[in-house]
Amino acid sequence: MTVANEKTSKPVVLTCAQPTGKLHLGNYLGAVVNWGRMQGDYECFFGVVDQHAITIPYTPADLRRNIYTCLAQYVACGLDPARSHLFAQSHVIGHTELAWVLGCICPLGQLERMTQFKDKSRKQESVCAGLLYYPVLMAADILLYNANVVPVGEDQKQHLELARDLAEKFNRTYSPTFNVPDPFIGKTGARIMSLQNPESKMSKSDPNQNGTIYLMDTPEVIRKKITTAITDSGSEIRSSDDKPGIANLLTILSAVTGTPVPSLEQEYSGQGYGAFKNAVADAVIATLDPVRLRYEELIKDTAYLDQIFKAGADAAQKIAYRTLSKVYRKIGFVERLR
Numbered sequence: 001m002t003v004a005n006e007k008t009s010k011p012v013v014l015t016c017a018q019p020t021g022k023l024h025l026g027n028y029l030g031a032v033v034n035w036g037r038m039q040g041d042y043e044c045f046f047g048v049v050d051q052h053a054i055t056i057p058y059t060p061a062d063l064r065r066n067i068y069t070c071l072a073q074y075v076a077c078g079l080d081p082a083r084s085h086l087f088a089q090s091h092v093i094g095h096t097e098l099a100w101v102l103g104c105i106c107p108l109g110q111l112e113r114m115t116q117f118k119d120k121s122r123k124q125e126s127v128c129a130g131l132l133y134y135p136v137l138m139a140a141d142i143l144l145y146n147a148n149v150v151p152v153g154e155d156q157k158q159h160l161e162l163a164r165d166l167a168e169k170f171n172r173t174y175s176p177t178f179n180v181p182d183p184f185i186g187k188t189g190a191r192i193m194s195l196q197n198p199e200s201k202m203s204k205s206d207p208n209q210n211g212t213i214y215l216m217d218t219p220e221v222i223r224k225k226i227t228t229a230i231t232d233s234g235s236e237i238r239s240s241d242d243k244p245g246i247a248n249l250l251t252i253l254s255a256v257t258g259t260p261v262p263s264l265e266q267e268y269s270g271q272g273y274g275a276f277k278n279a280v281a282d283a284v285i286a287t288l289d290p291v292r293l294r295y296e297e298l299i300k301d302t303a304y305l306d307q308i309f310k311a312g313a314d315a316a317q318k319i320a321y322r323t324l325s326k327v328y329r330k331i332g333f334v335e336r337l338r
Contacts, residue, residue, distance in 0.1 A: 013038050014147035016047035019066035023073050025213040026192035026202035029255045035151060036078040044084035045145050045316060051089045055130040071305050073215060076295040087312030094320030099140035101327055102166045106136055115158055139163035143178045144320050151184040174330040192252060195229035198244035216292050219285045226281040237268045237276050253280045256287045
């Protein structure tokens with residue numbers, strides 16, 4: 001079902017990310033680029049979900065710095081504050097309030113079966129209730145804005161399914177209120193693998209950091225990481241299961257240039273790995289260096305970043321209040337006099 005989004009004729013897209021520090025090439029090509037392309041066709045809400053970030057041990061000073069870092073990187077990557085609403089989750093009243101309402105209709109067993117909860121709880125000596133409740137808060141993030149579409153990675157699909165389940169359950173229990181959001185999973189560059197272990201996704205937790213290209217890496221660092229990428233003992237440049245390293249580099253080059261992989265295979269046929277790796281490095285540097293330079297400007301201007309957060313939160317808050325008022329009325333709360 002679709003519930004009309006008030007005050008806008010465009011469908012709503014919402015996606016959020018934790019402020020966990022540096023973005024890498026996989027984040028950029030697999031997610032952020034796709035978000036940027038949606039800004040013309042959707043009303044976009046991009047949240048920095050700082051409340052989610054405190055479900056695991058953290059240092060407050062690092063969190064505060066990472067919140068600004070996350071916003072600065074997003075703007076540097078092309079998320080335009082004039083066309084999108086960029087906000088901090090904790091700046092908007094409604095996320096935790098709606099999460100409580102949704103939690104009261106969410107079966108406990110459904111949360112305990114969440115794959116990410118089981119994985120993360122195995123790695124921690126003590127598990128906080130917030131980690132278990134994380135998917136309900138994520139559902140509230142989405143439903144608070146009546147999102148039509150939610151860009152998600154493969155690892156978040158289960159959480160989006162919970163949001164869909166809770167939207168449908170609330171609509172059945174009370175009356176049609178929420179859109180049942182659809183996932184959007186980008187195809188281009190969606191799986192960028194480690195340069196040192198091409199069987200695993202590129203990740204900031206990779207024990208060998210030479211396998212991960214960060215958006216803030218200098219051109220010299222990027223070139224070194226790509227030219228020392230693991231390939232194989234052959235010399236043929238083609239994408240196949242028995243050449244995962246070369247296949248990964250072809251995927252990266254295709255994603256940053258827009259050239260299909262078969263065309264790249266033909267273009268670099270017979271040139272050898274050295275020339276090919278340098279071509280990949282040139283293309284990645286040309287793509288990321290403007291992002292890095294723009295980020296370095298933005299991160300120095302926290303007053304400007306605060307203005308972006310305020311404008312985004314003001315826009316988000318108007319919708320959040322409308323949604324929360326509607327939900328409270330339907331579940332039987334008495335309206336507060338103003």
